[in-house]
Amino acid sequence: MKRGEFLRLCGGLFLATQLPDEVVARITDPIAGPQSLKTVRRLTIAVGATKPFKALHLSDTHLTRVDSRDNERKQALAASRQRVFPWAEHYFDAAIRYARERNLMILHTGDLQDFVSEANIGFIREQLGIGDWYASAGNHEYSQYVGEAKEDAAYKMQSYAKVQSAFPNDLTVASRVINGVNFVALDDVYYNVTAEQHEAMRKEVAKGLPIVLMCHVPFYTPNHCQTILKGNGGIAGYMTGAPLSITETYQQDASRPASEQWRNRTVQQRADKATLDFIAWLKEQPLLKAILCGHCHSFYEERFSPTAMQYTVEAGYKGGAYEIEFV
DSSP: OOHHHHHHHHGGGGGOTTOOHHHHHGGGSOOSOOOSOSEEEEEEEOOOOSSOEEEEEEOOOOBOOOOTTSOHHHHHHHHHHHHHSTTHHHHHHHHHHHHHHHTOEEEEESOSBSSOOHHHHHHHHHHHTSSOEEEEOOGGGGOSSSSSSOOSHHHHHTTHHHHHTTSSSOSSEEEEEETTEEEEEEOOTTSOOOHHHHHHHHHHHHTTOOEEEEOSSOBOOHHHHHHHHHHTTTSOOOOBTOOHHHHTTSOOOTTSOGGGGGGSHHHHTOOOHHHHHHHHHHTTOTTEEEEEEOSSSSOEEEEEETTEEEEEOOOGGGTEEEEEEEO
């Protein structure tokens, strides 16, 4: 039975808490769909590696798994979100096959899951325990019901321990040296970078190795930002560290009550001083050789600094990926 037919058949039963495991599991069972990645762009990035190596860069997979351990509200959320990302599981499977067949490590830059669920966490823990993965967090990694509340540090901490337990590396700041190149994963999921993260990055720079930075939200670059704004009618640029003169033009509704002002994009994406200071400092670091990110769901490449290009990969749920050779 196709997934869409199953969801229509279940209807209200989808909210029942007594569904047996095998019935709930069918929601995420494979159905006829894509068997290979749709678009793989190949890059060669000069980073000063001691030996060339290749990796597959993925982002924005948006897994929507649930099972009987998840409550009925989460079941309903999954039904809704699976309509948004109908081929996410297929392209995820295709990406893993692609990497395995070519002996590639996987670099994932966030939103591996669409929301926190027991089924998603269990599946991620299982998959990331196979093969060679390195990851940065996305905003959806900590989303419990997708847009139901202000997402900030306090909100993140409600699920941080559970999410972190499924990933092989620290999701706030992590470092991994591969063939003489320092891959640093940094959490900027809410459009800001903290002073503590800045200090951690200073320590990474002090190691004296070339750096490839991995984050979810792209850092501000002017052409990319304007392209996004043009495409969405000026709603928002969806970039970390955009100048305040730009974020002030984003979507905002002053008539919303004070408790709902966080919903305005100009509030959500406004960079604080620590973030703007970090961006200015980062542009001056000659050891920064590349930035890998996602979040915007489309390919885009733009220079971030004199020594580093920023590569934004197309969403995994759309079948996009970069195959990168680091030399």
